[in-house]
Amino acid sequence: EPEVTQTPSHQVTQMGQEVILRCVPISNHLYFYWYRQILGQKVEFLVSFYNNEISEKSEIFDDQFSVERPDGSNFTLKIRSTKLEDSAMYFCASKSGTGNTEAFFGQGTRLTVV
Amino acid sequence: AQSVTQLGSHVSVSEGALVLLRCNYSSSVPPYLFWYVQYPNQGLQLLLKYTTGATLVKGINGFEAEFKKSETSFHLTKPSAHMSDAAEYFCAVSESAADSWGKLQFGAGTQVVVTP
Numbered sequence: 001e002p003e004v005t006q007t008p009s010h011q012v013t014q015m016g017q018e019v020i021l022r023c024v025p026i027s028n029h030l031y032f033y034w035y036r037q038i039l040g041q042k043v044e045f046l047v048s049f050y051n052n053e054i055s056e057k058s059e060i061f062d063d064q065f066s067v068e069r070p071d072g073s074n075f076t077l078k079i080r081s082t083k084l085e086d087s088a089m090y091f092c093a094s095k096s097g098t099g100n101t102e103a104f105f106g107q108g109t110r111l112t113v114v
Numbered sequence: 115a116q117s118v119t120q121l122g123s124h125v126s127v128s129e130g131a132l133v134l135l136r137c138n139y140s141s142s143v144p145p146y147l148f149w150y151v152q153y154p155n156q157g158l159q160l161l162l163k164y165t166t167g168a169t170l171v172k173g174i175n176g177f178e179a180e181f182k183k184s185e186t187s188f189h190l191t192k193p194s195a196h197m198s199d200a201a202e203y204f205c206a207v208s209e210s211a212a213d214s215w216g217k218l219q220f221g222a223g224t225q226v227v228v229t230p
């Protein structure tokens with residue numbers, strides 16, 4: 001069964017460092033998303049990506065965040081200068097279409113900023 | 115704008131008892147509604163969804179949910195809880211508008227504990 005894979009499963013980084021979270025979406029999917037879940041809080045939308053550009057982003061997704069799909073398979077989330085409050089579980093998701101189609105989620109990357 | 119409210123952050127049910135998880139939503143356009151389950155150390159897995167048509171939808175693992183527009187609700191039920199149902203459950207809403215990019219707005223989640 002096709003699945004979304006995320007690496008690494010756990011990343012520890014020092015405050016101020018750059019991190020890149022990696023995702024391999026399902027191969028025939030066209031819409032890609034990042035969500036995050038701070039411990040004890042709800043899952044929050046960060047950004048959606050379609051046709052090699054950001055289609056929508058939340059207020060959380062400020063200038064320190066960026067996404068790209070460098071090689072047609074990977075979908076990455078970069079945090080330029082990490083802050084303590086960036087510690088969270090980050091989920092990648094992909095869909096074959098918008099609206100009523102199912103979003104398939106990866107297992108998540110737990111980011112800990114120390 | 116959309117939002118989702120899940121009543122009860124923790125629910126404890128006995129094995130074999132009814133599971134009822136409550137979800138209310140608000141949406142300025144007709145919504146698409148979803149229930150996801152998250153088992154420990156795993157990602158989010160779709161249980162079921164409502165898009166159009168029949169308001170009672172059946173999902174995996176014996177779960178079902180009913181869309182009630184008048185009550186803006188999408189409660190999740192399962193007649194008989196199993197130990198394997200212990201997990202966190204998330205209700206989510208997505209816009210049905212043609213120019214929507216399909217983002218999901220999640221509720222805060224309900225942790226289900228099943229006791230023998």
